Amino acid sequence: MSIFDFVKSVGAKLGMGDGAPTADDLKNGLDSHNLGTSGVQVAVNGDKAVLQGSVSDQSTFEKAVVAVGNTLGVSKVDASGLKVGSAAPAQEPVFYTVKKGDNLWKIAEAQYGKGNGAKNNLIFEANKPMLSSPDKIYPGQVLRIPPLG
The missing domain is CATH 3.30.1340 (Histidine-containing Protein; Chain: A;)
Structure with missing residues (x-):
């Protein structure tokens, strides 16, 4: 881990x-x-x-x-x-490596299931301030994928 x-x-x-x-x-x-x-x-x-x-x-x-x-x-x-704090991380982080043609909507659908593309803002917010815009991702970049609610 x-x-x-x-x-x-x-x-x-x-x-x-x-x-x-x-x-x-x-x-x-x-x-x-x-x-x-x-x-x-x-x-x-x-x-x-x-x-x-x-x-x-x-x-x-x-x-x-x-x-x-x-x-x-x-x-x-x-x-x-x-x-x-003084302990190991509470859970295994989920990361995603951006592929050519990806956008945050596609990544949200792939990670959270079909019909959940609108959850792309969760991914954007979870990667601030490293991401300045949801449109500025690139192949090879690794993003945090936060758990749903």
């Missing part, structure tokens, strides 16, 4: 040059979203980001994983050392 896969060749570009992002680049990028991740430390091991520390809730845990993982040059996020 604690290692999550991402597409290394897509995502936000951080830092200078063409090299892999540094731990400082990833931490600064994470903190720029104002998620409440000041208690999170970031390390880099090759193309894997390692998160340690604690966050206040499950949503912040998942957003931290997605924010770091959707960075150019990161293929995995190891969150085994990231806790919710």
Whole structure:
């Protein structure tokens, strides 16, 4: 449950040059979203980001994983050392990797069942502030899928 896969060749570009992002680049990028991740430390091991520390809730845990993982040059996020309060995350996060031709309506129908495309706003809201618009998703991007009600 604690290692999550991402597409290394897509995502936000951080830092200078063409090299892999540094731990400082990833931490600064994470903190720029104002998620409440000041208690999170970031390390880099090759193309894997390692998160340690604690966050206040499950949503912040998942957003931290997605924010770091959707960075150019990161293929995995190891969150085994990231806790919710003082415990492990309460539930297994659900993530979805965007495919060519996807939009949030299609993703909502695929994840929540036919006829639930209108629930796409739940997915958009669950991925703020990393998503600035529901129309700005791209293939390879990983999104949080929150549970229905």
